[in-house]
Every structure is written in structure tokens, then in C-alpha cells.
Amino acid sequence: MQYFPLFADLKGRAVLLVGAGEVATRKADSLLQAGADIRVVARELAPAFLDWQNEGRIQWLAREFQPEHLQDVFLVVSATGDAEVDSQVFKAAQARHLLCNTVDDPQRCSFITPAVIDRSPIQVAISSSGTSPVLIRHWRQRIEALLPQHTGTLANIAGRWRARVQEKLGTVRERRHFWETLFASRFDALVAQGDIAAAEAELARQLDGQAARQGEVVVVHADPDDPGLLTLHALRALQAADLVLYEARVSEPVRQQIRKDAERSCLAPALAPHDQFDGTGSQHVARVATRLRDEARQGKRVVWLRCAPQAPSDDSTCAQILARAHVPLRIIPGVPVSGPDSRSDGSRHRQPAPAATLPIPVSLQAVPTTMSPVRRLRVATPQHLHRLYRRKHRHDTTLRHFQASQNRKI
Template sequence: MQYLPLFVKLTDKAVLIVGGGSVALRKAGTLLSAGARLTVVAPDFATEFLQWQQQGKAELIQGYFQPALLDGKLLVIAATDNDLVNAQVYDAASARNMLVNTVDDQPKCGFIFPSIIDRSPIVIAISSFGTAPVLARRLREKLEALLPQHLGPLAELVGRFRDNVKAKITGFAARRQFWETVFNSDVVRDVQANRLPQAEQKLTALLAEPQSLAGEVYIVGTGPGDPELLTLKALQLMQQADVVVYDYLVSPEIMELVRRDAERLCVGKKAGAHSVAQQDTNQLLIDLALSGKKVCRLKGGDPFIFGRGGEEIQALLPHNIAFQVVPGVTAAAGCAAYAGIPLTHRDYAQSVQFVTGHCRPDGSEPDWHSMSRTNQTLVIYMGLMKAAHIQQQLISAGRSSAVPVAIIENGTRREQRIITGTLSQLADLVTQHDVSSPALLVIGEVVSLQQDLHWFGQRAQAAVFAQPLTHIA
């Protein structure tokens, strides 16, 4: 992070602008809207500057920059069309440890102007650190269309109640839970409909109700790794949680979307190395929820497809703990799509079977004959350690040794690898290419389409990560 985002109170603070043209004018308008006291120095001034001088909003000095003009100023903006003058302003201000912005010259900026979305008192700033201002502006335009106009009045309303809420409700977590209730209530709808007196009455009634800290658990599937595959519901609950309990399979990019001040607890779970036993994870969820926490349990893929989400919910039920389940894009669907492998195809596979490479609790073998049918796609989760055994049993059960297979490592992620071959080569492919978890095995005739549809996987990967995926045949 090259710049620290800050919101600076400029009311009646002295700011110097060097330059009187259109570029300086745009900066001046932004600063005046924040209440700054402007001094502008330039040989000539745009008409608006003269009008602001008449209105007492700006002091104009006709002439050229002198370092003495920096005295008593909080911020300095160099906005001339002369690079030498701009550099002189930057050097003089920097020598005094003053914050200076040189327009359209990012290396000579101690601070930068972001693109602003104004829903006062809600203000959103977007910046590219001066490297791509047009891109930042386009992002602002998209967010402007998404953010409703009633955010400002809503913020003003709740701001008037802030002291009362703090006086009645003890503890940050309890207050935050109260405000979450408010923002999910009819108060918001009344503000949106410009029924402000009704909204205030309902907010008063909510505050008068007895307050209790009720815990809840969110079982959330995060998909195979690409953060753009998250559902809106998943993102919403990730932002509401007090505590996030996560596995190693949850990608770092997704963890970056968790609420900044939420406590984060890793419960491990890598193939062959479960750092926290499942029963201990279950008890952790129970203890956190009973203490009044909003707990977000993040799982790679989908929580109900080899994610043990059902077991965790069963553990919550005897304690009457409220829960929500948010499905995720399962690894089979996500990884196959990014690799360009259709799981079903009218000519190649009329069914698909998801299985796990882990042994059953009683040690019994799966139904290899049902898994070995032709015209069926077999997707095996957590199958790396058992690759040789899987290969042997499928061939013994009648599956052709020449049937295509794909190993998808880190599917949908930046470092995705696709390794293809035949069933007879499966174990050797895992060893030769040093495949590591997370990885998915796809076995079936549909894998033969991967070469023809490889462009799809490349395009999907490039669209998200702006780099080609790795493919090994």
C-alpha cells in the first residue's frame, strides 16, 4: 500500500493552490466542498476563481510561486502546466515536510486526490495511487449506480441515536449487533421512502426493546478459490461475523474480504494433516455461539459436498444455536469449468459421480463397479494420496486403462495447473509432476474435450487473473 487512506477535516484550514487554470479549478472545487480556506497564486485565473474571490471563498494572488507562500498552509497543490514550476513547488513543500500534490505527476505527490462518491455523511474514496486515474473514475461510476441516495439521510438518522445507544447498550459487540438489527429492519425502508418521522419512531422502539447478545453460526461455502465465485450472501455474512473459523482450503484472496476487525481462527485441515479434530471444531463453534458471537465458518467449495457442514450443524442443534447455510460453487463444478472440461456431455457422459478418496470410517471399499461405468464422469475429491489405489481398483472393476484423466491442482486460482493423461498413468502423473493439495481428479471421456475447449479455460483464467493458466499434457 503506497498511500495510507485518510479523511482529513479541512474546515477553515489553509490550503495553497499554485495555478489558475482548469486543472487547478477542479481541485479547488473539491477543496471548497470540504470547507478549506483557499489561497490561489497564478499569473491569470479562470472566471470561477474570480467569482469565488468576490464571494469570499478564495484569496487570489496574481503572480508567481514563492516559497514564503507555504507559511501556515496545511496542504499544497501544484497545478500549473509548467513542469519546472510544479517541481519547484514540490521541492519547497517537501523540504518543509508539507503534504503536496502535483497534478498528473504521481512521483511528486505526498498525497493524492481519490475519486469520491459523496453520500454525506457517507463518503467513499477510490484510488489507484495515481497510476490509473481513469480506471478509478470508472469504478466510481459503477459504484455510484449501485449505492442508493438514501445512505446519507440514513447515516444522519443513526448518528443522532449514537449516544443514546452507547448509553443503553454496554459493549462494542452488543452495540454492533443492535445496529445490524436496525439496518435489516423497516427503518431503512422508511428512510428510503423519505418517511423520516416513521423511521425515527421505529428506531426509538427498537432501542426500547430488551437487548440480548444472541450468537449464530454461518456455514459458508467459499468455492474452490477464486474470490469472484463467492455468492453475495457469503460476502454479506463474512462482513457481519465477529469470529471467522476457516480451513486452509479457503484462499488468501477470500480471507482478505473478511471484516477487518473480526477474530480469525484457523482449524487447519489439509490432506493427511488435520491440525484440529472435527469434534474440537464442532465444540469451538458451539462455545463461540453460546458466548454471543456471530461465527462465520468458512469452507472451501460447498459445505454440503464433502465439507462436513452437516456434521457441524448436527452439533449445534442440541444447543438451540441459530444457523444459516450458504452454498458455494463446489470444486467439481468450478475447477472443471476453469479447465474447460464439461462434467456431462450428450455424446460422452450422461451422468457424473462425486466421490472422496478418503477411506470410509469402517474401512470398507466404495462401490468400484458403479464408479467404473462408461459414459460417466467420475470426480474424486482428496484423491492424491490414494491415486495408485484408485487407478488399480478402477481398472480391475472394468474401467478402460486408456480412459482420459485430468488432475486439476489449485483449480480456479492464480496458480492453477491442469495435468492430463490416461487412467493407466494416473499415479505416475501425480508423482512426476509433484502434485500437491488441493487437487481434483476428473476421470472420463469428457476429459478428451479439454484440448478442444482449452480456450475457454484460458479465457476464464485471463479474465480473472490476467495471466494464462498452466497446462501439462
């Protein structure tokens, strides 16, 4: 990251703008909208600057720049188009430890201004670090079309109710779940229609009826190295999680897709010896599933980020433990590697994974599940595989691989 993104409060702060042409006019307009006290140095003023001067919104200090003009200034913007003058302004600002932006000259910038989508008080900024302004304009237009006009009104209402929500809901997790549910409800449609009174009544109704949220577990199978192979469902799960348990092989680019304020925990792989197999998968998977269960019982949305592909019996183990505790479970299949061959562009050949199928033992068939009865009967249970494994004395392969091969034969 070449630049640190931030939003500056310029209300009542002095900003020196060197130049008063067409480009400087656009800069001045944005600075005035932010409430800045603009001081201008320019040989002559464009018509817009003359209007602002007559309205008392800017100060015209001088025609030629002098280092003394930087006295008591918060920010500096140079937009003269004259390389010599811009260099002089930048050097003088650097000597006084002031942030300076030189228009169309990234080498003489200690800060840059991004393209902005304004839905005040919501603002979305996007930047290419000064490398491709045209590309940024392209993406700004696309994001502009995606962001509804009433987004700012939503934020204003949320701001008015924030203190009452904090008083009603004691934890950060409860408040976040409340706001996420609210913004996805008819409250959003009421605001879009301009019916603010009805929208606030809906907010109050949902706040009064807010109940303790039930936790859930989501198992996400993903390529450990390429975040581009994460499915849309996987990304949504990672962004909504309160806690993410991930395996050691998961790379940093994939982990960066997790919501920034979510708890994270790395799981060290530890497979149990064959003689410790208890009919519910490996001890490691059972331990992880038990932790998933305990965390979800606290009302958390827990994600287990796994490296695809994995043995189907692992998901079965997790399903059994969670089903006994009546903890909701979702399994999101990944895009596994279908073979070692590589394409000419260097990427590996991958095919979409089939929907997850979980073997459920007879004792748990009363638990609600999306698996069809026919498929449930066709899939071997872990206990059955264990007996078959011991009967065949297949010591040349691991139990996990044997389970996977048997399920593939069904």
C-alpha cells in the same frame, strides 16, 4: 497498496493552490466545500476565482510562485500545467515536508485525490493510484447509481441516536447487530420517504424492544486459493461474522474477505485414528463443532471457513452437535474443483456444488430441519457407515474417504 487512504479535516486550514485555470477551478471548488482557507498563486484568475475573491473566500498572494508562499501552509496543490513550475513547487514542498499534489503528474505527488461519491456525511472514495482516471470515473458513476440519495440522512439520524444506543446496549456486538437490523428494516424506507419523525419513532421502538440476540453458525465451503470463487452468500456471511474459524490451507487473499474487525482463529487439521472413531465423524470436526456451539451460545455469529470439497459426514457431525444445543446452522456450499484438467486460460474447471444434504440420526429427527424426509431416509448415518466399514475391513482407505464413497453411491 501504494497509497494509504485517509480523509483530511481542512476546515480553517491554509492550502496553497498554484494555478487558477479550468483544472484549478475544480480543485478549488472541492477545497472550498471542505472549508479550506485557499491561498492562490497565479498569473491571472479565471472568472470563478474572481467571484470567490470578491466574496472574500480566497486570497490571491502573487503572480509568480516563491518558496516563501509555503509558510504556515497545511497542503499544497499545483495545477499550472507548466512542468517547470509544477516541478519547482513540488521540490519546495518536499524540502519543507509538506504534502503536495501535482495535477496529472503522479511522479510529483506525495498525495493524490480520489474520485468521491458524496452523500454527506457519508463519503465513498475510489482511486486507481493515478494510473487510470477514466476507469475510476466509470466506476464512480456506477457506485453513484447504487448509493441512495438519503444515505446521508440515515447517517445523520444514527449520529443523533448514537449516545442513546450506547447507553442502552452495552457491547460492541449488540450495537452492531442493532444497527444492521435497523438499516435493513422499514426505518430505511421511512427515511427515503422523508418522514423523519416516523423514522425516529421506529428507531426508538426497535431500541426499546431490543432483546438478547441468538447466535448462529455458518459453515462456508470455499476454494482455499481464489476469492473470486466465493459465492455471494459466502461473502455476506464473512462480512457479518463476529468470529471466523478458518483452516490452515485458506490463503491470505481469501482471508482478506473477512470483516476487518472480526475475530479470527486458524484451525490446525488433526484427524483422529480409526480406532477412535465414535460414530459422529472425526474427533477434529467434533472439537471444532463444539467450539462453534460454545461461541454461538454467547450470541456470536460464527463462521467456519472450510476448504472445498469436504466429506458430507463432516457437515453431518457439525449439524448433530449444534442441533442438540438448538444452535441455528446454515451451510453454504462452495464451487469445488470437478477435475484436474486446466483450461487454456490457466483456470481450473469447476462446477457449482449441489445443495448440502445432512444425514440426521433417528434420535434427532424431531429437530427442525430443511431436509426432506425422503432424502433423510436415503442418506446413511455415520453409525451405519462405521459398522459397514468394520464389516468390510477396508483398511486400504481412510474412514473419511470410505464415508464419502458410500454417500456418493446412495
